[in-house]
Amino acid sequence: MYICNFCSCVIQAEVCVYVGHPVPVLIAFCNMAACSEYIKSEFPLIDDDLYQYVEGILASGADDFEDSGELYDAIGEVLHEVAEEKSEMDIRNICDKLLHIMKPEKASMINTGSAKVLNAPVHLATMAANLENNVEAIKSIWVMSRDDGLKVDAKKLEKAEAKLQQKQEKRSQDSANSRNTVTAVRLESATASQVTSKKEAKMEDKGNNRAQDIRIENFDVAFGNRVLLAAADITLAYGRRYGLVGRNGLGKTTLLRMISSGQLRIPSHISVLHVEQEVVGDDTPALESVLQCDALREELLSKEREISVSINKGCTDPELSSQLTEVYAQLQNIEADKAPARASIILNGLGFTPEMQQRPTKEFSGGWRMRLALARALFSRPDLLLLDEPTNMLDIKAIIWLENYLQNWPTTLLVVSHDRNFLDTVPTDILNLHSQRIDAYRGNYENFEKTKTEKLRNQQREFEAQQQHRAHVQEFIDRFRYNANRASSVQSKIKMLEKLPELKAIEKDVEVILKFPEAEALSPPILQINEVSFCYSPNKVIFSNVNLGATLESRICIVGDNGTGKTTLLKIIMGILTPTKGIRHIHRNLKFGYFSQHHVDQLDMNANSVELLQSSYPGKPIEEYRRQLGSFGITGDMALQTVASLSGGQKSRVAFARMCMGSPNFLVLDEPTNHLDIETIEALGKAINKYTGGVILVSHDERLIRMVCKELWVCGNISVRSIEGGFDEYRRLVERELEAQTK
Structure with a gap:
């Protein structure tokens, strides 16, 4: 027996003989009283349950912990609960001291420089001669028995863990109650890695790289732990226009940011402009702001x-x-004298009147300043222009102008868009992002769909043919495997199967399904506005003498230039705004479901989707919230992610789910397609057509309007009128107006 130099504990030493070779082994039993006294001195307010829980963990033995980090993982959280004023470093130091108390041999060796050895060995061979009489003695060498009093009491452990769980839930609740005071959301950032050839690297270093085509090869993009792209390749030929398409949340916007920020390297001489941020508002006139882009x-x-x-x-x-x-x-x-005229043409095409072009940028709203950012990009003509949903902020007239303008774009264009008509008009190539890779297709979106469908059909045929061939060959092998006369044939067939390329079945994209709830039937009249006028001031009349009506069978689309009162009309219909003149009649049981074009601003970015629905409609089972979210494609772990971490399209689906939680029987949708992918827009159109209530829709998405529209209301010239001929007639009117402006 020896006394530990570190903690004065009693040390029992034994020597084990292994295969006839004596090896000194030092086994230390630290006095638990030392650990207990140390814990109580550091945590005088610790209650009995938590103390017994910690003591039980320590009593399980020092051999369970390789270092103080593992000990901290085991009891650190409990100790933090006991003394919240102590920092993480304080708790780690305490765990380090506890481990030294539990493993005194390390400290003893440090203090003395060597371990103490017994005077004589215990010979295993001698003990084995009298095995039957010395079983317990041998066992004492190989098995270290533990005092049952030091083992963890299961009931005490369960009680301590329950108390710890209660404290954690209380802390989580306090955190949830303080969410409204949180002003910033911490988000994981995207990362990228890329393989570049030595030849290109040398050319870049010497400044000899003058290639105008852009090749980004063998690159990965991840967002936190989620891989968005793996070993992907992308080639952008100079002068071609590329449309980047794919489902919401796959990483299209992230890819544009990786390119514009330089995380994905391209030749340094190629200028890149990514239209993402709106122009800062100041005293600079809009026209001058555009001209300043030409450095x-x-x-x-x-x-x-x-x-x-x-x-x-x-x-x-x-x-x-x-x-x-x-x-x-x-x-x-550089034709500097023509620059103001060129800038003015761009601004005019995007909806800026001559008077607006002279106004300071600070007087414009965020949407108009985004248009101004787009105008600056079009004016500056970078070598690579990156556009992310450019049609979201534009009315139909501006969209048609932009489509025509970009068809003559002189440099390379990469645009993310979910506007089907835009993708059929502008791109020369389509890049399809799916399954962590990018596939390139020649032609517009219509050609892409046809080619992709045929390609997948051929791949499926090839896979099925190979499966049939494999089955036929395998049948031959199984039939003649044990036939000596056919042994050589069997072996050749086996080798042939091994050499066949492994084809995989085609994974079809999961169909997007949106489902609006059943609407309560109402007898007419449902909604009527008579002789309605509205103005924000005597000098700002929005419209006057408007007479319109709607029923539960209505599928009404409202179109018109920005600023002509579309959103104002929706708010009057719902009673949010009161008409300056006229009368609004609605059925007493009519319940509106309102989807705002600024829905993202109305969502709590810190909450997850389930919590968002709970806060709006409390008191329902969790399953009901999840079922509602599932109706709009927010399923599984996605429903438990913070709203801030969702893509724009996924946020829109959450807003749809919240809107429908109140079981409305009349939907008022203001720009619902912003941020939705093409498949979801298709699903939205189908859901609207199946809905049993009424719908009034403001949209500039031609595809959706053509899918659902039964009646078209046009805002403009201080009036709202219904026109015959539907969207085709309205588009003809807009195109004639644009032609007149260019003459």
Whole structure:
């Protein structure tokens, strides 16, 4: 017996003989009283249940813990609950000290420099001669018995864990109650890795890379622990227009950000512009804000002004005149005098009137400043232009203008869009993001769909043919496996099967299904507005003398330029705004479901989808909330993610689910397709057609309008009128108006 130099514990030493070779083994039994006293000195307020829980963990033995980190993992959370004022470092230091108390041999060896050895060995061979009489003695060498009093009491452990769970739930509830005060959301950021060839790297280092085509090969993109793209390749040929398509949440927007931020490397001489942020509002006029994008023009004009001021002050240096002549030549080469007209044409096409072009940018709303950002990008003409849902902020007139403008785009364009008509009009190529890779197709979206369908059909046929061939060969092998005369044939068949390429069955995309709840039937009249006028001020009349009506069978689409009162009309219909003149009649049991175009701003980014529905409609079972979310494609773990971590389209689905939780019988949808992918827009159209209540829809998505529209209301010229001929007639009117503007 020895006394531990570190903690004064009693040490029992034994020597084990292994295969006739004596090896000293030191087995230390630390006094639990030392650990207990240390814990109570550090945590005087610890209650009995938690203390016994910690003591039980320690009593299980020091051999269970390789280091103090593992001990911290076992009891650290409990100790934090006991003393919240202690930092993580304090608790880790305490765990380190406890481990040293439990494993004194390490400290003893450090203090003394060596281990103590017994005077004589215990010979196993001698003990084995009298095996029957010495079983317990041998067992004492190999088995370290534990005091049952030191084992963890299961009931005490369960009680302690229950108390700890209660404290954690209380802390989570307190955190949930304080969510409204949280102003920032911590999100995982996307990461990218890429393989580049040595040849391209050397050319880039020497500045000899002048290629205009962009190749990003063998790259990965991940968002947190989720892999979005793996070993993907993308090639963008100069002068071609690419449409990037794929389901919501697969990483299309993330890919654009990776390219624009430089995390995915492209040749340094290629200029990239990603239209993502709106223009900052200040006193700069809209037209001037666009002109400032041309850095070379601005630099030359500034230099021209400086030289002119010097000459006007009487400077006779001939060098100045030479510099001024050179500046004028450069301005002429870049056609600087035509820049204001070109900028004005772009702004006008995006809906900025001549008066609006002279207004300071700070006077515009966020949507108009996003249009201004798009105008700046179109004016600056980068080598690679990245657009993410450019049609979301535009009315139909601006969309048609943009489609026509981009068809003559001179450099490379990569655009993410879910507007089916836009994708049929603008792109020369389609990039399909799916299954963590990108497939390229020539032609517009219509050609892509046909080619993809045929490609998948051929792949499925090839797979089925190979499966039949495999089955036929395998049948031969099984039949003649044990036939000596056919042994060589069997072996050749086996080798042939091994060499066949492994084909996989085609995985079809899961069909997107949206389902609106059944609506309560109502007898007419349902909704009527008579002689309604509305103005925000005497000088700002939105519309006057409007007479319209709707029933539960209505499928009404409202169109018109931005600022003509579409959203205002919806709010008057729902009673959010009161008409300046006129009368609004609605059925007393009519319940509106309102989807705002700013739905994202109305969602709690810190809550998950289930919690969001709970806060809006409390008191229902969790299963009902999850069933409602499932009706709009928010299933599984996605329903438990924070809203901030969802894609734009997934947030829209959550907003749909919340809207329908109140069982409305009349839907009012303001720009519902923003951020939805093409498949979800199709599903939305089908869901609207199956819905048993009424629908009034504001949208600029031509595909959706054509799917559901039975009546078209056009806002404009201080009026709202229903037109015959549907959307085709309205598009013809818009195109004639655009032609008149360009003449």
